[in-house]
Amino acid sequence: MTKRIDLVFRTIDERTSAIALDLAIQQIKPNRVHLIENVRPFSAAVQKMLQIDYDCDFVVFMDADCLILEDLSKFLQRNSFPYVDCYVLDKFRGHIHQGVHITRIDVVREMQKIEPPENDEKYVLRPESRLRSFALSNLKFKKHFKSFRILHDYFQAYHHVYAKLALRELRSRTAVNRSELEAALKYWDNYPDDLDFKIAKLAIQNTQQDVALEATPAEIDAYIQRLPEIAEAAIATLELPEQPELTYAMIDQQTRQVWPWQLVNLGGGSLQMPAEAQSSFKVFGIGLSRTGTKSLTSALHVLGFKMIHYPEDETTFRELAEGHYQFSLLQQFDGITDITVSAFYPQLDQLFPGSKFILTIRDREQWLDAMERHYANRPAFDLSDVPEQEIHMRIRRFLRSTVYGCYEFNRDRMAYVYDLHYRNTLDYFRDRPESLLVLNIGAGEGWQQLCPFLGCPMIEQPFPFIKKQTMLKSLLNDEARLMENPVLS
Structure with missing residues (x-):
C-alpha cells in the first residue's frame, strides 16, 4: 500500500527557500505541501504546523535552510519507524541531525495534544524537539536516525547566519555543548576568508555579551x-x-x-551516482557496538559510500539466521556497519573479494562502561505487538548471543569478547594490511586514516562524531587509562 506523505516546509525568506522547496518536492514526492512562511519566533511556527489537519501516513517537517540532494521517496515508502531524525551536512558543525524530521502521523497527533510548557528553557530553545520528545515518551517510542545527502545552512543570507549562530550560542551553555562549540570555532579558523565563519564568530561573541549565563527562560525567549x-x-x-x-x-x-x-544536474531531477564512480568493492565496519560505528557510517556516507548501519528488516534477520552472508541489502548498498557483520568478516572476505574492513576500537574500560549504559534500557525481550519492534528484538537477541554470548550485560564476558575480537581480527588480516584499517575515532583518528585507506581524496570538514556527548565525557574522565591499555597501544 502506497504511503501518503505530507511535506511541511518552513521558511523565513531564507536565501535557499525557492530552490530548497523545488528540491524537496522532487526528492520527497509529497501528496500535499503545507507552507509556513515568515512566522516568528520558531515556537509560533511550531504551533502553526500543529494546527494543520493532516490526512497522511507520515509528515516530513523541514526548514528552508536544507537542500535535499538525494531521493528520499523510496525510503519514505518502506519506512515504518515512528520518528526518523535525519543527519545532514551542516556548514558550521559537520554532520548533525537537524532540519529534516520524518514523523509518523500518530506521533504528530500526540504532539498536537501537548500544551506548550511554561518557563521551560528546553522548549524556548528547541520547541519542536521538546514537544516531540514528550510525544515519543508518552507513546513509548524511540528515535531512529538516518543519514541522507542534505546540505544544511549553506548559502544563507548574512543576517540569517548571524541569527542562527546567536541561537547556537544560547543552546551551547552546558559543558559538553560548549566544548563542541569551541571545537567548531577552532575549525573555522582554518578558513579566515570565509565570511560566514566571520559572521558566526561575531554572533557568538555578541550573544555572550548580551545574554547573561544566568538569564531566565523568559529573558532568553525575549532575546x-x-x-x-x-x-x-x-x-x-x-x-x-x-x-x-x-x-x-x-x-x-x-x-x-x-x-x-x-553528478547532479540540479533542477533537472537527475540526482544519481554515475556508474563509473560507484564503489567497486564493499566496505564493512566490523567494530563492536559503542566503538564509533555510527560515526564511521556517517563518514563513509560523506565519502560517497552508500552504507547501512545495523539493519533491522525481516529479510536481514532471516539471512542472518540462515547463515546467508551475501545479504540482499548489498545489492543496493556499498556496505554494512556494526555487529550485523562484526562476527562474519571471514565469510564476507570470501564472498566479496577485495573488500575493505574497518575495525573501530576504543579504550576497553570506556567501552565496557558505555555498554553497561547501553544495555540498561535495552532489554532482550519486549512484549510489544508492533511488527517492526518484534523483528528488531529478534535481531537484537540473535546478534547479542552470536557476538557477545549473552543477552544481558556481563562485564567479564564482554571484556573477554572485546579482546578476542580485536586479536582475532588482527590475526586474520595480519598479511593483508591493505584490507584492514583499525580506527580509534574517540582518540581523534578520522579522515587522515580513512581517506588513504579507501583511496579517497582528503576531506576538509569535521569528522562526524555521533554520540559525542557520551564519548567526550569518557575521554575527559579516562585519558590516562586510554594511554595505558595494552590492547590499544
Whole structure:
C-alpha cells in the first residue's frame, strides 16, 4: 500500500527557500505541501504546523535552510519507524541531525495534544524537539536516525547566519555543548576568508555579551524574539559584498566539492551516482557496538559510500539466521556497519573479494562502561505487538548471543569478547594490511586514516562524531587509562 506523505516546509525568506522547496518536492514526492512562511519566533511556527489537519501516513517537517540532494521517496515508502531524525551536512558543525524530521502521523497527533510548557528553557530553545520528545515518551517510542545527502545552512543570507549562530550560542551553555562549540570555532579558523565563519564568530561573541549565563527562560525567549532585528542591525555595521541570487549551478559546484562522486544536474531531477564512480568493492565496519560505528557510517556516507548501519528488516534477520552472508541489502548498498557483520568478516572476505574492513576500537574500560549504559534500557525481550519492534528484538537477541554470548550485560564476558575480537581480527588480516584499517575515532583518528585507506581524496570538514556527548565525557574522565591499555597501544 502506497504511503501518503505530507511535506511541511518552513521558511523565513531564507536565501535557499525557492530552490530548497523545488528540491524537496522532487526528492520527497509529497501528496500535499503545507507552507509556513515568515512566522516568528520558531515556537509560533511550531504551533502553526500543529494546527494543520493532516490526512497522511507520515509528515516530513523541514526548514528552508536544507537542500535535499538525494531521493528520499523510496525510503519514505518502506519506512515504518515512528520518528526518523535525519543527519545532514551542516556548514558550521559537520554532520548533525537537524532540519529534516520524518514523523509518523500518530506521533504528530500526540504532539498536537501537548500544551506548550511554561518557563521551560528546553522548549524556548528547541520547541519542536521538546514537544516531540514528550510525544515519543508518552507513546513509548524511540528515535531512529538516518543519514541522507542534505546540505544544511549553506548559502544563507548574512543576517540569517548571524541569527542562527546567536541561537547556537544560547543552546551551547552546558559543558559538553560548549566544548563542541569551541571545537567548531577552532575549525573555522582554518578558513579566515570565509565570511560566514566571520559572521558566526561575531554572533557568538555578541550573544555572550548580551545574554547573561544566568538569564531566565523568559529573558532568553525575549532575546530570541528580537533576534531578527538584532541580526539586521549587526550586519548593517559591516561592509559586506552583496550576495548574488542563488542558482542551481552554485549548489552544483558546492555539492561536487562535498560529494565529488555525485553528478547532479540540479533542477533537472537527475540526482544519481554515475556508474563509473560507484564503489567497486564493499566496505564493512566490523567494530563492536559503542566503538564509533555510527560515526564511521556517517563518514563513509560523506565519502560517497552508500552504507547501512545495523539493519533491522525481516529479510536481514532471516539471512542472518540462515547463515546467508551475501545479504540482499548489498545489492543496493556499498556496505554494512556494526555487529550485523562484526562476527562474519571471514565469510564476507570470501564472498566479496577485495573488500575493505574497518575495525573501530576504543579504550576497553570506556567501552565496557558505555555498554553497561547501553544495555540498561535495552532489554532482550519486549512484549510489544508492533511488527517492526518484534523483528528488531529478534535481531537484537540473535546478534547479542552470536557476538557477545549473552543477552544481558556481563562485564567479564564482554571484556573477554572485546579482546578476542580485536586479536582475532588482527590475526586474520595480519598479511593483508591493505584490507584492514583499525580506527580509534574517540582518540581523534578520522579522515587522515580513512581517506588513504579507501583511496579517497582528503576531506576538509569535521569528522562526524555521533554520540559525542557520551564519548567526550569518557575521554575527559579516562585519558590516562586510554594511554595505558595494552590492547590499544
